[in-house]
Amino acid sequence: GVVASDAMATIQLTDQYVEIHDGEMVQLTNTDFAIETVSGSVINRAPYKATVDAADLEKGMYPxxxxxxxxxxxxxxxxxxxxxxxxxxxxxxxxxxxxxxxxxxxxxxxxxxxxxxxxxxxxxxxxxxxxxxxxxxxxxxxxxxxxxxxxxxxxxxxxxxxxxxxxxxxxxxxxxxxxxxxxxxxxxxxxxxxxxxxxxxxxxxxxxxxxxxxxxxxxxxxxxxxxxxxxxxxxxxxxxxxxxVANAMDSIIAEKEQIAELAEAYLTDKRSAFYIGRGLDYYVSMEAALKLKEISYVQTEGFAAGELKHGTIALIEEGTPVIALITQAENASHTRGNIEEVRSRGAHTCVCVMEGLQQESDQLVLPAVHPMLTPLLAVVPTQLLAYYATLQRGFDVDKPRNLAKSVTVE
Missing domain, CATH: 3.40.50.10490 (Glucose-6-phosphate isomerase like protein; domain 1)
Known part of the structure; x- marks a missing residue:
């Protein structure tokens, strides 16, 4: 018998699970179990089956x-x-x-x-x-x-x-x-x-x-x-x-090597970095920053691009990586202005832009998708940047320090 806070933690041992409710006690042996309420009433509860394809649990050819x-x-x-x-x-x-x-x-x-x-x-x-x-x-x-x-x-x-x-x-x-x-x-x-x-x-x-x-x-x-x-x-x-969007994702994933090169050019030996964007791009910037910091340990913040000049631009120094996301036509020029603000203070800027909004100097151009759905696409290169930055540092991509997959404690 095994007790687990998340079925996925033991899915390679069994697919049969019995849930335990608040206020219940379990007596567990290596062959059997019994569930009782605190007052001693016995509870008989049927197990449920966790349906997971075993093939999904294997890495296959992936590192x-x-x-x-x-x-x-x-x-x-x-x-x-x-x-x-x-x-x-x-x-x-x-x-x-x-x-x-x-x-x-x-x-x-x-x-x-x-x-x-x-x-x-x-x-x-x-x-x-x-x-x-x-x-x-x-x-x-x-x-x-x-x-x-x-x-x-x-x-x-x-x-x-x-x-x-x-x-x-x-x-x-x-x-x-x-x-x-x-x-x-x-x-x-x-x-x-x-x-x-x-x-x-x-x-x-x-x-x-x-x-x-x-x-x-x-x-x-x-x-x-x-x-x-x-x-x-x-x-x-x-x-x-x-x-x-799915087809566009395929095309970005097929160009992994380009993103690996960007990770090396912008994030090697860096202690801190910023993602900036406006509107939907700001929301993606928050997630992009979390991905980079949680596995590569580069101190990263995701900022609403216009907010930097209200204090945080003081942290920009020579060579600080600032990755800008631009996927929305209505605020593209404003974010470009913020890119110039940080660049003039020494930032090493990398622009990830939607096709149709790009300029010649931009580093990464994403295929055009519906403006409402750009976050689905814009996040993919940021996931890959985090992956390659972590690889280049020699850390375990799948198991970052101090973290668990399911946070089952308050």
């Missing part, structure tokens, strides 16, 4: 899981579209969930880390496509400093593992308050999925590397699908546009 998972992103995107299509070829979410969301006047997204960054894109989609005011909260902050909640809200919990302790603490509180809940997760049968009213699955397959890549792009995709299915006038064909 690290992270690289495998980056490469899987186009296929994951296509799988998500397939899973959320109905027989008429239209995107669809369960009708019970759709009705529940249509009854609310505000959405609160609760998440941690990478999932929190995906939540900011969820806010953008839900407000712009579905017209629902949306707030984004760090789970550990919400627990002890909840905001003023009014009206008829829905709470959306985003978690790769579905076992995130900080988010679950909020979920328990929200259930006590009687508000409807939705979990967006990669793991069917996980705690956050079982305990919420509704679940949308990511269908990303097991993610083994500690640094999340394909789960992040899967979260963005599912959030976009959720928003689009709630939109009364869906002004673009999301299935078609997501297909274009």
């Amino acid at each position: 690290y899981y992270m690289l495998k998972e980056i490469d899987e992103q186009p296929a994951v995107l296509r799988r998500i579209v397939q899973q959320y299509q109905n027989s008429a070829g239209e995107l669809e979410i369960p009708n019970e969930l759709k009705q529940a969301v249509q009854a609310v006047d505000r959405i609160h997204i609760v998440a941690c880390g990478t999932s929190y960054h995906a939540g900011w894109l969820g806010k953008h989609f839900l407000e712009k496509m579905a017209g629902i005011p949306t707030e984004v909260h760090i789970a550990s902050e919400f627990s002890y400093n909840p905001p003023l909640i009014t009206g008829n809200p829905l709470f959306v919990f985003i978690s790769q593992s579905g076992e995130t302790a900080d988010s679950r603490q909020v979920l328990v509180k929200i259930k006590e308050w009687g508000y409807p809940t939705l979990t967006i997760t990669n793991v069917q049968g996980s705690t956050l999925s079982r305990e919420a009213d509704h679940t949308l699955l990511l269908h990303a397959g097991p993610e083994i590397a500690v640094a999340s890549t394909k789960a992040y792009t899967a979260q963005i995709s599912v959030l976009a699908i959720l928003a689009a299915t709630l939109s009364e006038e869906n002004d673009f064909a999301l299935i078609h546009e997501l297909g274009i």
